[in-house]
Amino acid sequence: xxxxxxxxxxxxxxxxxxxxxxxxxxxxxxxxxxxxxxxxxxxxxxxxxxxxxxxxxxxxxxxxxxxxxxxxxxxxxxxxx
Amino acid sequence: xxxxxxxxxxxxxxxxxxxxxxxxxxxxxxxxxxxxxxxxxxxxxxxxxxxxxxxxxxxxxxxxxxxxxxxxxxxxxxxxxxxxxxxxxxxxxxxxxxxxxxxxxxxxxxxxxxxxxxxxxxxxxxxxxxxxxxxxxxxxxxxxxxxxxxxxxxxxxxxxxxxxxxxxxxxxxxxxxxxxxxx
Numbered sequence: 001x002x003x004x005x006x007x008x009x010x011x012x013x014x015x016x017x018x019x020x021x022x023x024x025x026x027x028x029x030x031x032x033x034x035x036x037x038x039x040x041x042x043x044x045x046x047x048x049x050x051x052x053x054x055x056x057x058x059x060x061x062x063x064x065x066x067x068x069x070x071x072x073x074x075x076x077x078x079x080x081x
Numbered sequence: 082x083x084x085x086x087x088x089x090x091x092x093x094x095x096x097x098x099x100x101x102x103x104x105x106x107x108x109x110x111x112x113x114x115x116x117x118x119x120x121x122x123x124x125x126x127x128x129x130x131x132x133x134x135x136x137x138x139x140x141x142x143x144x145x146x147x148x149x150x151x152x153x154x155x156x157x158x159x160x161x162x163x164x165x166x167x168x169x170x171x172x173x174x175x176x177x178x179x180x181x182x183x184x185x186x187x188x189x190x191x192x193x194x195x196x197x198x199x200x201x202x203x204x205x206x207x208x209x210x211x212x213x214x215x216x217x218x219x220x221x222x223x224x225x226x227x228x229x230x231x232x233x234x235x236x237x238x239x240x241x242x243x244x245x246x247x248x249x250x251x252x253x254x255x256x257x258x259x260x261x262x263x264x
Contacts, residue, residue, distance in 0.1 A: 039237075042237050043233055043237070046205075046233055046236050046237060046240075047205050049183075049186050050186075050190075050201065050202070050205045050206045051205070051206050052183070053105075053183045053186060053187065053206070054101045054102075054105065054202065054206035054207070055101075055206075056101075056183070057097070057100055057101035057104055058097040058098055058100075058101050059097075060097065060100070061097055062093055062096045062097060063100075063114070065118075066096055066114075066117065066118065066121065067093060067096075069118060069121060069122075070089060070092055070093055070096075070121055070125070071089070073084075073121070073122070073125045074083065074084035074086075074088075074089040074092075074125060075083060075084075076083075
């Protein structure tokens with residue numbers, strides 16, 4: 001029985017260790033270009049959705065109580081700096 | 082001394098965007114409005130530290146974000162899982178968080194770690210540069226970039242977008258709205 005055995009914990013294998021089909025030039029056979037294109041499309045849609053959600057609030061403008069507050073505070077004679 | 086009206090107008094002009102940012106952080110309109118109000122009180126009390134000609138939105142966003150963070154930390158002591166609580170808020174009061182139309186998207190957004198969410202909003206919705214967003218969040222530009230990237234990847238996964246047709250917030254809701262409900 002071996003004693004003092006060193007246990008080496010392997011870090012998770014990076015992606016390149018995954019067996020992947022490759023063409024004659026050693027490039028991955030998966031359709032990289034369309035994946036990238038799809039990725040861009042998806043990202044563009046996420047961006048649109050994000051802005052639409054955000055702009056919905058922006059379009060509400062300045063609520064009355066906030067605008068009153070800012071005007072009140074900025075008209076105040078504020079001696080103390 | 083009264084506040085320069087030009088500065089006041091810059092503050093007011095930033096409010097709509099500041100609210101949108103606050104809502105995306107809090108997930109709740111009432112809390113968001115409190116946060117905006119507190120931000121403005123603080124900003125106007127320290128308006129001397131704003132240098133005219135510099136970026137007013139970035140200045141106000143920084144103040145709001147810092148206030149939110151300190152409140153968030155306080156709340157975290159009360160409720161361990163602040164993010165879970167945020168998601169819960171969304172679930173129980175969807176009507177407080179905007180139109181139902183965005184509920185699916187908001188729910189996905191709520192599942193992101195808060196640092197990724199804020200980075201994505203600042204860059205992707207508020208339209209800040211990576212540099213400004215980094216200044217607002219007090220971190221390196223590279224950190225913002227990686228947070229934004231991780232946020233986008235995660236959102237795509239959560240929304241399971243794998244084709245254009247598949248994308249769309251609450252198609253069912255939309256169908257209902259389109260098909261019925263007309264009186």
